[in-house]
Amino acid sequence: MATLIEIARKANVSVGTVDRVLHNRGRVSKDTRQKVLKIVNEIGYRPNILARSLSLKKxxxxxxxxxxxxxxxxxxxxxxxxxxxxxxxxxxxxxxxxxxxxxxxxxxxxxxxxxxxxxxxxxxxxxxxxxxxxxxxxxxxxxxxxxxxxxxxxxxxxxxxxxxxxxxDSFQSGVLAAKLMQMKLQEGKVIIMRILPIDYHIDDRVRGFQFCIQQNNHFTVSMVDVDREISPEIFNEVSEKILQENTDLLGIFVPSACTHQVAETLVQNDRSGSVVLIGYDLVEENRKYLKTGTIDFLISQRxxxxxxxxxxxxxxxxxxxxxxxxxxxxxxxxxxxxxxxxxxx
Amino acid sequence: MATLIEIARKANVSVGTVDRVLHNRGRVSKDTRQKVLKIVNEIGYRPNILARSLSLKKxxxxxxxxxxxxxxxxxxxxxxxxxxxxxxxxxxxxxxxxxxxxxxxxxxxxxxxxxxxxxxxxxxxxxxxxxxxxxxxxxxxxxxxxxxxxxxxxxxxxxxxxxxxxxxDSFQSGVLAAKLMQMKLQEGKVIIMRILPIDYHIDDRVRGFQFCIQQNNHFTVSMVDVDREISPEIFNEVSEKILQENTDLLGIFVPSACTHQVAETLVQNDRSGSVVLIGYDLVEENRKYLKTGTIDFLISQRxxxxxxxxxxxxxxxxxxxxxxxxxxxxxxxxxxxxxxxxxxx
Structure with missing residues (x-):
């Protein structure tokens, strides 16, 4: 399929001539008309959407x-x-x-x-x-x-x-996160910090992670719900509490972009590097903690x-x-x- | 900078009118001329490259x-x-x-x-x-x-x-490969299979890998040169020999797309899964061995x-x-x- 311009070039005539032939108006010599129609028959004509929308001013x-x-x-x-x-x-x-x-x-x-x-x-x-x-x-x-x-x-x-x-594919990205966790850790206690209110997409990541890591009985995995409607700093507060209560914690999976708030708390508690942290999305704060090594992996979704x-x-x-x-x-x-x-x- | 079409739209006149004003030919009312020139002064005019190349037929x-x-x-x-x-x-x-x-x-x-x-x-x-x-x-x-x-x-x-x-960034991709190797392995013997003839790009990958892994003294790393000019199957032959002579081998780094030939040899020798294999490029044969797990990681370069x-x-x-x-x-x-x-x- 070709546009008016392409047909004009192939026929070696002006765009106006092609237009006159296609809309059967104005004077065009018989030879030229046949030449243009032959090309249109061969390669097809695609109306120029651009010209159409311009003329409609829509x-x-x-x-x-x-x-x-x-x-x-x-x-x-x-x-x-x-x-x-x-x-x-x-x-x-x-x-x-x-x-x-x-x-x-x-x-x-x-x-x-x-x-x-x-x-x-x-x-x-x-x-x-x-x-x-x-x-x-x-x-x-x-x-x-x-x-x-x-x-x-x-x-x-x-x-x-x-x-x-x-x-x-949110479920599969959770599987990937669990595989990465198992590359960094052989065994141990891992916590999933799920964000609320419910988002099907985040829930699928959690399900994928659980599905994969539960096949490996060297890990004990539990989930903590974090209700973001309570306050913007809730991730800091909850992760602080998790770290205090779980001195043997080896891994955290954050299935959302809030990963950097957990990273910040790890640094403040001097646990950066001793807890594997895997999260999502290349926002600037996450980039910063990935570069310093507090976040081990980010999964990004373009x-x-x-x-x-x-x-x-x-x-x-x-x-x-x-x-x-x-x-x-x-x-x-x-x-x-x-x-x-x-x-x- | 705008094209003829954009200027015509803004001035609410035809493209032909803008053309006449810009090239100072034909009849245009004084008001219209001023309106068009005002817009051109405001937003600039970029000659339509498309029209130019079409008319040049170049x-x-x-x-x-x-x-x-x-x-x-x-x-x-x-x-x-x-x-x-x-x-x-x-x-x-x-x-x-x-x-x-x-x-x-x-x-x-x-x-x-x-x-x-x-x-x-x-x-x-x-x-x-x-x-x-x-x-x-x-x-x-x-x-x-x-x-x-x-x-x-x-x-x-x-x-x-x-x-x-x-x-x-070839050097950095070699560093990345060495980091991935150290996620899969704590220690052991690793071999780099470098392809010949020399390609600066491949050599940079090798240098990056060596630079990074040599900082970890739990690894012994050696390099084997594989001259691809000898035969297309040379990677199979050399990796066969490597596997026979190194029964304690734990990792292979292939800084080129030939990774699948090493994977094939690993499978034939029943060593798939017991040797970590990291290579480059998502060609179909590599994809196949990555999916079955014989290749652990591929680094791809778009x-x-x-x-x-x-x-x-x-x-x-x-x-x-x-x-x-x-x-x-x-x-x-x-x-x-x-x-x-x-x-x-």
């Missing part, structure tokens, strides 16, 4: 429902950077986004963001959603009209009619790529009317002190 | 000097896939490549490929070079006229006037990204006349049995 507006960028140690800035990159590339196609951010540790804030979307649905051609508040997100998408396509990034809601999910792909999925579906992969599984990068300098986050 | 031809794709377990197909992707994206700019492939285990073949390039220099606007035969490549680029910009991928030649190097970036570096320099990063260091991905399924190679 703006495609996608809503983005994600946590405020400065939450989770600036984590949410990373998918936003990918979204901005895609918008920049698609500038000429009049693609724009409308941001609906929420405090992920406030049900009220999420509810408000959803209401804002619902009252502007008329102006939206699609949605990018990070459904980290699983239960509330489930309810929200069930109420969306069928005319609004939506893409999930980061987390997943089963049995929804999402156009596409772009994220990690957040910028997720944001970038989410806009392209909507663009392909809404503007190009092309089919879109239902599931895009991003790589799970293993980051250590020794390779982290070559990753952007 | 093709930009880049030569690509790399090993034949089926060498090193199809490794060289991977950068080629990235090169093809870039060409596809730049199709309308008339960018094309001319392939000059060589057998990397034949000095004669390399010499012939270089001669072919030298006799077609007139038609080439730039070169992508994988200088894996370090000495011969050094000589070749020293003879290139200054008018030909060239980009290195994969390997590096110091003190050359290359436009850009796109590849891994070969498709290297190929892709090399074309864009030349495109930016030659066609857009923009500056180009002198060094693009790609991430060093750590691949294991548990995350390899999410990587393409």
């Amino acid at each position: 703006t495609f507006m996608f809503g983005v429902l994600i946590p405020v960028p400065d939450q989770d140690g600036q984590y949410w800035e990373l998918p936003m950077s990918g979204i901005r990159k895609a918008l920049d590339e698609l500038k000429l196609y009049n693609v724009a986004v409308s941001l609906f951010t929420y405090d992920k540790y406030s049900a009220f804030s999420f509810h408000e963001a959803c209401q804002n979307i619902e009252s502007s649905l008329e102006d939206l051609d699609g949605l990018v959603i990070a459904p980290v508040l699983s239960k509330a997100s489930e309810l929200f998408v069930s109420r969306l009209p069928e005319s609004i396509p939506y893409v999930f990034i980061d987390s997943y809601i089963p049995d929804s009619r999402c156009l596409s999910y772009i994220g990690q 957040p910028a790529l997720q944001g970038y792909q989410s806009i392209y999925s909507l663009y392909r579906h809404v503007i190009l009317n092309e089919s879109v992969d239902q599931k895009v599984v991003v790589p799970m990068d293993i980051l250590t002190q020794d390779n982290v300098d070559y990753y952007q986050g | 093709t930009f031809m880049f030569g690509v000097l790399i090993p034949v794709p089926d060498q090193d377990g199809q490794y060289w197909e991977l950068p080629m896939s990235g090169i093809r992707k870039a060409l596809d994206e730049l199709k309308l700019y008339n960018v094309a490549v001319s392939l000059f492939t060589y057998d990397k285990y034949s000095a004669f073949s390399f010499h012939e490929a270089c001669q072919n390039i030298e006799s077609s220099l007139e038609d080439l606007d730039g070169l992508v070079i994988a200088p894996v035969l370090s000495k011969a490549s050094e000589l070749f680029v020293s003879r290139l006229p200054e008018s030909i910009p060239y980009v290195f991928i994969d390997s590096y030649i110091p003190d050359s006037r290359c436009l850009s190097y796109i590849g891994q 070969p498709a990204l290297q190929g892709y970036q090399s074309i864009y570096s030349l495109y930016r320099h030659v066609i857009l006349n923009e500056s180009v990063d002198q060094k693009v260091v790609v991430p060093m991905d750590i691949l294991t049995q548990d995350n390899v399924d999410y990587y393409q190679g």
